[in-house]
Amino acid sequence: MMLATLGTAFLAGNVAATPQAAPPAKPANPFQAQVGQLGVRKCANLFSALGQTVALGSDYAGQVQTEKAAPDAHGVVGVVGMTYKTAAYNSQAAGVVVATPVGTKCEGQLVRVAPFQRACKDVVALLPAGSTAAGSLSGVPLYILGGNQGQAMLIASGPACVVVTIARGADVG
Template identity: 45%
Template sequence: MNENEVKSIHQRIMDARRDTGGDRDLSANHEEPTKKGWRRPLIYAIAAVVVIAAGGIGFYKFPVLGESIAQAMDKQKAAADPAPTPQQRISAEAAPATTDLFLTHAKQAGANSCAATYAGLGNSLTNGTQFMVQTQTAKAEPDRHSLQGIVGMMFKSDKGYSGPAAGLVFAAPTGEGCEGNMVRVVPFQQNCQAAASFLPQGSQAIQPLSGVPVYALGTGGQAMLMSAGSGCVAISIIRSGA
C-alpha cells in the first residue's frame, strides 16, 4: 500500500467521525448553585418555562427547595452574558463557589438555546445541597439536540431531611424555544403514609399506577410515593414548557 492510499484511508476515517458525532460527557462537583448566568438564552427559556405557583418548586416540605425556577431565571437575567469558552471536559473536582455548573456545562457544549432552562431546572433541583452533576450532550450540532444531567446530592439539615438524593435534568430545543423535565428521588425513613404529610398544601391524590400512589402537587408537578421496606421513596416530577 503506497503513501497516498494510506492518507486516503485515514481521511475517510476522520470524515466519518465528524459526520457521525457522538455524546459529550461533562462531569463536575459543586457545593452550592450560583447567582450568575446568561441573559441571551432567556429569550428562549422564559416563554417555555412553566411558572410555578407562589409556593415555588418545593415538591414537598421535607426537604425544602428554597427557590423556584422563576426565581432562578430572574437571577440569570440580572447577570451579564459571559464570553464563550472552548468546549472541554470538566473533571469531577470541586468547582469555585461562583460557578453555575449547569450553565457552564451547557455553554461549554455549545447548547445555548436550552442553557437557561437547563440551568434553571438544575439549580432549583440542587438548591441547598452539595452535589455532583454529569452532563451529556451531542458533539455534533449540540444547540439542536437535548441536554441531560444526572445529579447526586447530599442534603444536610439540623431540622429537616439529611441524607442522599438523586435527580435527573433534561432539556431539549423545540421550534419555538426549549422544554425540559426534572425528576428528584429522595428516600425517607418514614413510611409513605407519613411521607404524604410532607406534600405541599393543596396536593391531591390521583389515579395510582400499578398500586403506586400518585399526587398532583399543590405547587405544580406530580409526586409518586413508593414503599421501600419500612421507608418510602418520594419521586417528584416537573415539566417546564409551553
C-alpha cells in the same frame, strides 16, 4: 446502528441557603457553566433552571451530556447525585434533568428520587402545601404537588418511602 458523539462535562455545587466561610470560587450556577462549556446555547437557560430546581437545598455533583457536533440541535441531559442535610431530610438523592429543543423553543423535565427512612403515610405531610392525591398507578400513590410544582409518587420499600418527583418546564416568551 447510530452512534452519537457526546460532549460531557461535570458539575458540582451547593444550592443550600447556608453561609459558608470562604469556599473555593464556584460558578453562581454550575448547570449554566457546564452547558456553556459544551456549547449549548439554545436550551441552556431552561436546563439551568431545571438543574437548580432538582438540586435545591443540596450539595451536589453531576454529569452533563449533549451531542458534541451540534449541541443546539439535540437535547442536553444531566444526572445529579445529591446530599441533603436539612431538618426534614438528611440523606442522599438522585436526579435527572433533560432539556430538548422543540421548534424555536425548548421543553424539559426533571426527575428526583429521594428515599426517606420513614413510612409513606408520614412523608405525605412533607409534600408542599396544597398537594392533593391523584389516585394510584398500579398501587403506587400519585400526588399533584401544591404550588404547581409537578407530581410525586410515593413508593413504599419496607419501612421506608421512596419519593419520585416529576416536573416539566418550557421556555416562555
